[in-house]
Amino acid sequence: MALAQEARVRQEAATARWEATQADAAERNKMLDGLLTKQDKLIAKADTQLKEMRAERVQAEARFKSEREDERIWRREAIRRQEKMFQHYLQRADQTLAEMQQQTADIKAELRDQHDERRAFREAILKLIDRLPPPPPHLRSA
Numbered sequence: 001m002a003l004a005q006e007a008r009v010r011q012e013a014a015t016a017r018w019e020a021t022q023a024d025a026a027e028r029n030k031m032l033d034g035l036l037t038k039q040d041k042l043i044a045k046a047d048t049q050l051k052e053m054r055a056e057r058v059q060a061e062a063r064f065k066s067e068r069e070d071e072r073i074w075r076r077e078a079i080r081r082q083e084k085m086f087q088h089y090l091q092r093a094d095q096t097l098a099e100m101q102q103q104t105a106d107i108k109a110e111l112r113d114q115h116d117e118r119r120a121f122r123e124a125i126l127k128l129i130d131r132l133p134p135p136p137p138h139l140r141s142a
Helices: 002-131
Strands: none
Touching: none
C-alpha cells in the first residue's frame, strides 16, 4: 500500500505539474493570441496605410502630370507670344528700313536737283558778270 500511496502521490504531482504546464500553456496561448491579434491589427493598419500611400502617390503623379502639362502649355504660349513679338518687330524694322531707304533716295534726288540749280545759278551769275561793263580803272586790281 505504501507503494500505491507513493505512486498516487507521484501521479498527483505529475498531474499537478501537467496541469500547471497546461495552465502555463493556456496563459502563453492567450498571450500569443493577443500578440497575434495585435499583429493582425498592425498588418491591417499597415495595409490601410499602404493603400492610402498608393492612392496619394497616384494623385501626386496625376497632379505632377497636370502641372507639367500646364507648364508645357504655358511654354508653348510664351514661345508663340515671343514669335509674334519678333514678327511684329521684324515687320516694323523692315518698314523702318524701307522708309529710310525712301528718305535717302529723296534726299539724294533733292541734292541732285540743288546741285543742278546751283550750277545753273553759277552759270547765270557768270553770264551777268560777263555783261557788266569793266570796272573803273581806280577799282581795278593791279
